[in-house]
Ligand SMILES: [Fe+2]
């Protein structure tokens with residue numbers, strides 16, 4: 001049977017969509033040092049582009065091409081999450097039982113992300129589009145080289161990017177439901193449900209690693225510059241849904257109060 005390295009390398013260094021959706025049983029063998037590549041391997045239509053795609057305006061999401069652009073952008077994020085999780089399996093050591101348990105949690109999240117990517121691609125196809133029709137970017141991946149430890153990775157991936165996705169998934173599920181597109185709304189509901197467990201997974205490990213520190217302080221000190229907690233608030237930031245996943249009142253009230261000077265992240269909070 002293959003080792004975890006073959007599994008994760010197929011996803012990270014394989015170039016095709018089939019490689020990115022790779023699923024096969026493997027064994028957790030002793031950790032092997034691994035050098036993070038500059039970029040995940042991608043071929044053809046999956047290739048990275050420098051073109052900045054503007055996310056469509058909400059009042060135009062009833063138009064099929066705009067809807068496809070939105071779904072494509074969500075799918076892009078799923079693919080980057082898959083590759084970053086595969087990288088995490090490879091770059092962080094697993095020397096203890098705890099380390100291994102943490103990695104098994106990442107693996108389970110990675111499989112969810114593969115499922116999400118498949119659901120978005122499926123929905124795109126139903127609308128007459130395919131994955132790769134619009135430019136794909138490497139935004140999330142660019143953080144990866146800064147994430148030297150498992151706690152930095154968890155602060156960024158689970159408690160920031162996936163936490164923001166709670167708001168985005170909830171928000172867009174409502175938008176599409178109001179537009180009468182229940183199919184797209186259902187996909188976002190599934191994503192939201194899974195993301196809740198991914199954020200909870202991250203919170204669980206950050207609580208375990210923090211020693212005597214407050215979760216909030218540990219989280220903030222684990223974020224590499226220039227990322228701030230503002231990035232963990234999505235559109236229509238909903239403290240309730242974050243609280244459900246993180247389960248730490250002090251953390252959520254600090255998050256609610258947190259403000260920084262990046263204009264883009266100043267989004268209204270749901271009351
Ligand atoms: Fe996802």
Ligand SMILES: [Fe+2]
Nearest residue numbers: 109162195198
């Ligand atoms: Fe996730």
